[in-house]
Amino acid sequence: MRDAPRLPSSPGFWRSPLRGPWFTSVLGLVLLAGITVLFLTGLVSYAAYNPDLSPVNDKTPGKGLLGFYLFAWPTDPHWLYRLNQGVHVTLGLTLIPVLLAKLWSVVPRLFTLPPARSLAHALERVSLLLLVGGGLFEFVTGVLNVQLDYVFPGSFYPLHFYGAWVFFAAFAAHAALKTPAAVRNLRRMRAGADDLVSPRPAEPTVSRRGALWFVGGGSLLLFATTAGQNTDGPLRRTALLAPHGGAEPGSGPNGFQINKTAAYAGISAAETGEEAWRLVVTGRTGTVRLSRAELLRMPLHSAALPIACVEGWSTSDQWWRGVRLRDLAALVGDGQDPPDVFVESLQRHGAFRRAALRANQVADERSLLALYVNGEPLSPDHGHPARIIVPAAPGVLNTKWVARLTFGEL
Numbered sequence: 001m002r003d004a005p006r007l008p009s010s011p012g013f014w015r016s017p018l019r020g021p022w023f024t025s026v027l028g029l030v031l032l033a034g035i036t037v038l039f040l041t042g043l044v045s046y047a048a049y050n051p052d053l054s055p056v057n058d059k060t061p062g063k064g065l066l067g068f069y070l071f072a073w074p075t076d077p078h079w080l081y082r083l084n085q086g087v088h089v090t091l092g093l094t095l096i097p098v099l100l101a102k103l104w105s106v107v108p109r110l111f112t113l114p115p116a117r118s119l120a121h122a123l124e125r126v127s128l129l130l131l132v133g134g135g136l137f138e139f140v141t142g143v144l145n146v147q148l149d150y151v152f153p154g155s156f157y158p159l160h161f162y163g164a165w166v167f168f169a170a171f172a173a174h175a176a177l178k179t180p181a182a183v184r185n186l187r188r189m190r191a192g193a194d195d196l197v198s199p200r201p202a203e204p205t206v207s208r209r210g211a212l213w214f215v216g217g218g219s220l221l222l223f224a225t226t227a228g229q230n231t232d233g234p235l236r237r238t239a240l241l242a243p244h245g246g247a248e249p250g251s252g253p254n255g256f257q258i259n260k261t262a263a264y265a266g267i268s269a270a271e272t273g274e275e276a277w278r279l280v281v282t283g284r285t286g287t288v289r290l291s292r293a294e295l296l297r298m299p300l301h302s303a304a305l306p307i308a309c310v311e312g313w314s315t316s317d318q319w320w321r322g323v324r325l326r327d328l329a330a331l332v333g334d335g336q337d338p339p340d341v342f343v344e345s346l347q348r349h350g351a352f353r354r355a356a357l358r359a360n361q362v363a364d365e366r367s368l369l370a371l372y373v374n375g376e377p378l379s380p381d382h383g384h385p386a387r388i389i390v391p392a393a394p395g396v397l398n399t400k401w402v403a404r405l406t407f408g409e410l
């Protein structure tokens with residue numbers, strides 16, 4: 001081979017005949033739609049924590065104006081967070097092959113010399129650095145959180161949240177500049193002169209359409225091995241990419257996914273037993289302490305609600321049975337128009353041992369302090385003797401091993 005260019009900055013170095021405006025444009029338009037949905041479901045997911053309600057709910061304090069869009073998270077439809085987070089995580093994983101193929105398709109541009117021809121060109125390249133760096137950062141932090149179960153306890157949220165704004169700003173600018181040309185490129189299949197087209201292409205081993213099928217097949221495979229984590233029937237076993245190594249939930253009424261076990265949370269049988277455990281409820285008119293037996297003498301109600309975790313897994317609806325939160329509010333003088341409530345677990349350490357629920361969540365008659373699930377007392381790992389369950393709320397607000405409810409003051 002005479003004169004084979006050895007440097008990635010030489011135009012002839014990149015030889016794949018697949019590269020060209022058509023291939024890059026197809027992938028770019030898929031990402032335009034997909035990443036927009038990821039950004040929106042991500043923002044919604046953050047709002048679902050009700051972060052402006054109480055500092056304990058807010059994993060990114062100091063967000064400032066970036067919280068401009070927050071709203072009171074509703075309780076209807078009851079599967080709202082399950083759907084939103086399922087879409088966010090499943091779509092994010094499914095887009096990985098598309099993102100990688102898109103980066104591969106434009107990689108020659110990374111090595112273009114001179115690095116900057118003008119100030120405008122320099123600015124464009126810096127924005128591309130934010131785009132590529134931000135995109136990789138968001139996908140990597142997201143996958144780590146889903147797969148490794150809180151590798152960065154607490155700090156995942158600010159990283160992923162601020163990263164999303166930086167990435168999406170660069171993404172929006174890039175989309176505004178490139179979308180018109182991408183749409184034109186799709187219309188005319190044949191590539192004209194373009195810096196992505198190799199000046200000395202190698203023999204093709206696969207057509208452009210074949211390559212797209214390959215990328216799409218990769219996406220489909222990721223989808224098929226992820227989506228099952230949003231069920232708890234036999235389909236759950238198809239979720240090969242769901243977090244593993246956690247507690248085996250076993251079978252029977254309590255046989256659905258466990259996030260943190262009682263042992264992990266440091267909850268002992270001694271403190272949850274009939275003798276020791278009391279629920280402390282405080283409100284406008286004072287404090288009452290209730291044993292489990294006393295709770296069981298209150299009116300019990302049922303609600304069919306899922307657990308849906310930020311990590312992207314969820315259960316189908318489980319039958320919870322327990323005391324309505326608003327009935328507990330009524331015990332301490334807050335029956336009419338129940339206020340917000342601050343929930344505390346027996347657990348002494350860990351980010352999820354406390355949570356605040358908004359008045360609309362307390363008022364919903366499906367919001368329970370659950371004592372039973374699917375007809376049996378809660379198992380230790382699912383929060384025995386009592387846990388919170390609220391329609392449409394993220395799993396993190398469904399506090400287990402509840403010890404104290406404080407109505408009104410957060």
Ligand SMILES: Nc1nc2c(c(=O)[nH]1)N[C@H]1C(S)=C(S)[C@@H](COP(=O)(O)O)O[C@H]1N2
Pocket residue numbers: 256257258259260265307308309310345346347350352353354381382383394395396397398399400401
């Ligand atoms: N006390 C306490 N409650 C908690 C947690 C926790 O770590 N400690 N984890 C929360 C999270 S993140 C989820 S997704 C749900 C999971 O409930 P499960 O383990 O019963 O499925 O519990 C929530 N309640």
Ligand SMILES: [Mo]
Pocket residue numbers: 259308309310311395396
């Ligand atoms: Mo969770």
